[in-house]
Amino acid sequence: MSQCLQTVQDYALRAIGIGEKLLPRSDFTLCQQVTLIGSGLIWNLYFGFLALFFGFFLANALAVARFSRNPWLRKPAEWFIFVFRGSPLFIQFFVAYEALVQLPRAGIDVLGITVATSWMTKAWAGALLVLMLNTAAYSAEIFYGALRNVPKGELEAADAYGMTGWRRYRRIVWPTAMRLAWPAYTNEAIFLVHATTLVFFSGFPAFRQQGDALYYASYFADKTFNPFVAYPIVAGYFILLTLCLIGLFGVVNRRLNRHLPGAAKRLRYRPNLIR
Amino acid sequence: MKKIMLAAAAALALTAGMGMAQNVRIGTEGAYPPYNFVNDKGELDGFEIELGNELCKRAELQCTFVKNDWDSIIPNLVSSNYDAIMAGMNISDERKKAIQFSEAYTPPPLSAYAALSPDADIKGVVAAQTNTIQAGYIAESGATLVEFPTGEETIAAVRNGEAEAVFADRDFLAASVNESNGELVWIEGQDKVVVGEGIAIGLRKSDTELKGKFDKAIESMKADGSLNAMIRKWYGEEALIF
Amino acid sequence: MFASCADPKTLEGLAWLMCYLSSGKHVLFYLSFGTVILLLLITAPVALLFGFGGALAARSRIAPLRWFGKVYTSMVRGVPDIIFFLFVPIALDQGFEWLRAKVFCDPSIPIRQGNEFLVCAAAKLPLSTSPAWVHQLYGIALAIIAFSIVFGAFAANVLRGAMDAVPRAQLETAEAYGMSPRQVSRRILIPQMWTYALPGLGNLWMILVKATPLLFILGVEDIVYWARELGGSKTSAYAYPHPDWRIYYFLAILVFYLLMTWGSERIFDRIRSRLSRGQATAAGEAMRKAAT
Numbered sequence: 001m002s003q004c005l006q007t008v009q010d011y012a013l014r015a016i017g018i019g020e021k022l023l024p025r026s027d028f029t030l031c032q033q034v035t036l037i038g039s040g041l042i043w044n045l046y047f048g049f050l051a052l053f054f055g056f057f058l059a060n061a062l063a064v065a066r067f068s069r070n071p072w073l074r075k076p077a078e079w080f081i082f083v084f085r086g087s088p089l090f091i092q093f094f095v096a097y098e099a100l101v102q103l104p105r106a107g108i109d110v111l112g113i114t115v116a117t118s119w120m121t122k123a124w125a126g127a128l129l130v131l132m133l134n135t136a137a138y139s140a141e142i143f144y145g146a147l148r149n150v151p152k153g154e155l156e157a158a159d160a161y162g163m164t165g166w167r168r169y170r171r172i173v174w175p176t177a178m179r180l181a182w183p184a185y186t187n188e189a190i191f192l193v194h195a196t197t198l199v200f201f202s203g204f205p206a207f208r209q210q211g212d213a214l215y216y217a218s219y220f221a222d223k224t225f226n227p228f229v230a231y232p233i234v235a236g237y238f239i240l241l242t243l244c245l246i247g248l249f250g251v252v253n254r255r256l257n258r259h260l261p262g263a264a265k266r267l268r269y270r271p272n273l274i275r
Numbered sequence: 276m277k278k279i280m281l282a283a284a285a286a287l288a289l290t291a292g293m294g295m296a297q298n299v300r301i302g303t304e305g306a307y308p309p310y311n312f313v314n315d316k317g318e319l320d321g322f323e324i325e326l327g328n329e330l331c332k333r334a335e336l337q338c339t340f341v342k343n344d345w346d347s348i349i350p351n352l353v354s355s356n357y358d359a360i361m362a363g364m365n366i367s368d369e370r371k372k373a374i375q376f377s378e379a380y381t382p383p384p385l386s387a388y389a390a391l392s393p394d395a396d397i398k399g400v401v402a403a404q405t406n407t408i409q410a411g412y413i414a415e416s417g418a419t420l421v422e423f424p425t426g427e428e429t430i431a432a433v434r435n436g437e438a439e440a441v442f443a444d445r446d447f448l449a450a451s452v453n454e455s456n457g458e459l460v461w462i463e464g465q466d467k468v469v470v471g472e473g474i475a476i477g478l479r480k481s482d483t484e485l486k487g488k489f490d491k492a493i494e495s496m497k498a499d500g501s502l503n504a505m506i507r508k509w510y511g512e513e514a515l516i517f
Numbered sequence: 518m519f520a521s522c523a524d525p526k527t528l529e530g531l532a533w534l535m536c537y538l539s540s541g542k543h544v545l546f547y548l549s550f551g552t553v554i555l556l557l558l559i560t561a562p563v564a565l566l567f568g569f570g571g572a573l574a575a576r577s578r579i580a581p582l583r584w585f586g587k588v589y590t591s592m593v594r595g596v597p598d599i600i601f602f603l604f605v606p607i608a609l610d611q612g613f614e615w616l617r618a619k620v621f622c623d624p625s626i627p628i629r630q631g632n633e634f635l636v637c638a639a640a641k642l643p644l645s646t647s648p649a650w651v652h653q654l655y656g657i658a659l660a661i662i663a664f665s666i667v668f669g670a671f672a673a674n675v676l677r678g679a680m681d682a683v684p685r686a687q688l689e690t691a692e693a694y695g696m697s698p699r700q701v702s703r704r705i706l707i708p709q710m711w712t713y714a715l716p717g718l719g720n721l722w723m724i725l726v727k728a729t730p731l732l733f734i735l736g737v738e739d740i741v742y743w744a745r746e747l748g749g750s751k752t753s754a755y756a757y758p759h760p761d762w763r764i765y766y767f768l769a770i771l772v773f774y775l776l777m778t779w780g781s782e783r784i785f786d787r788i789r790s791r792l793s794r795g796q797a798t799a800a801g802e803a804m805r806k807a808a809t
Contacts (some may be wrong), residue, residue, distance in 0.1 A: 282792055296648045298638075298645045299645075308755070309754050312755070313542060313746060314542075315525075315541060315757055316542065317540075317541040317545045318541070318542070326527065339649065342735060342738075344602050348735070354610075354634040355634055355636065385574070403533065425749070428749070430750065431750060431761050450752035451752055454753055476782040479633055480633065485579050
């Protein structure tokens, strides 16, 4: 037990570079596996939450652009959504990495200021960028569908109150669209968090053996020749993570629906998968 | 009664095994020239393929080469997807815990650092292939290790500046360094580092019989000089020989 | 392939490129697109079958069967698919060999010896004497089973939703005609659910298409494998030396997938309008109005 505490001290933050430098090389214990894989989960959380956060805003902008009647706004948004929804995330990672390493190492001169580029090839930036654009495309499609389904009556009521433009969008259209989109968006969030496992299996290399949960799981599976321990541990962690996510989105859902008497109190799973 | 039937079955299995040449599947990576690679016809080629076929001829085995990713090359050996590994794999204590090795078929090979400039920092960011003895060496040397699944990607990482240097088997790096028109160079004083005890055939620990056969074949190739000739053929005149 | 390509070192420009793109390795690359499509064409119906079983099990009146169905349908919600892909093929492979070892091998020799998984030669799958293509096919078959299990669970979700969406009134009418529960299922529920299932299934097909690059992780020599192999910089140990060209190969794959998804979308639009005909849904109503 005390040995395990020691392991936790050594490896709980290994994925972000704090603690023991070398990974365990032999005599692997269950405690080591649970600790290190849990430590890798930090990266999954980092990618998942930041990508969702930034992606949310970008997706809203894209949805509005796609809904717009101006082709200069609509066409680019449609193409962006088509490219990111139409191709596998796995390939997007590869292409993004290969493209990012082509940026000049010394940095790019923008108006006399040198902008460093080398950090873009690191997983924390490059993979986050890909995940963000990817989830933005999927979410934009969801939000676009919701915008189209905003009840005509609500829009007419807003007009009657003399609301126009931004005010009408912010106070009437957007809240209703969010309410309609939320169940599907919850789904998208779960898929995105699951997709973070691909980061270190794709083009982005692991620095100093700091990787995500699956990186450590495959490390253990390869060293112990036994996939029947490490992978189920990852699976367990992800089930917990998914449950937390559903809980969190459920809270938001209740808030979005709070004015509707008898509206769905619980988020129901939509079998029409969006991803 | 039951015992007799079992004995009969065992005898049958034995004679069946003796009747024809034993089938041996050899796992290799196919991405580590000139040790082993996939040539432009899409076939496996390289020093180890030629050597393996010669060894099998001498040991009277029926051999087939199988491609397998480097990452999972040992796990797939112990789970019996093939029976031997010839993939530029050095003998090391860590690997010996999982598998056993035949006699080495190369002298302890030299590893080397290559970089874009001869004075690059070997304690900086160094690229190495995952699960190699070189990766272990870098992790312990205090440098920052960046791992890639194939050897080719480690070189690409130096070319595009992702890593400051690459540490790998010298014979593997040599072709890339020599043909880069001076882009890639050896790091001064760091181009001949001895890591590992020699490259050998990896085998399951329980497979002592196969080890015996391969050992004998390697011995005989060492004795008549054909192994040295083959090393010279693939690695040039300056290569280390027995 | 062509006689003029016998000595690529002497070639230049377009002639070199033509020879390069028709080398044996490139032919394998082109064939691997076939592997991907083959996998899709086999996996889709098998997964649908699994999904059908899962959905029926989840609605079953026998409790253990229902629990199994529920666990199966909900597992893909909690666990990333890639974990199943890393896990299921190995488990299947060892499971099959273990079963065969029970039949063909001497039971006194243990199968697990230390870290080794050992079965006698007769129980190996495929036999070590079989040619290379059998081994490759076996690998692809394991991949197909893994894909089918995972996507079957997704499909079960979709089909369960679709079964719930069939209007109660239609089922009740069938009951009023004196049909037994089985007859209601077979004659009304299953034929009627497709229009509700189609959007979800179409979506699922897209997910499946976009999941095929994961074959690479399963060790199948698919398009990603060959793209990496061909794209990496090549020294003069190879007949066609070239610098790092991986990005072009990956862009080609990207375009392939965009075409696949774009084409699929067109096809699904057609099926959707066919299935909506005469249905008590908004789309069906719109078609009825358009016709009259």
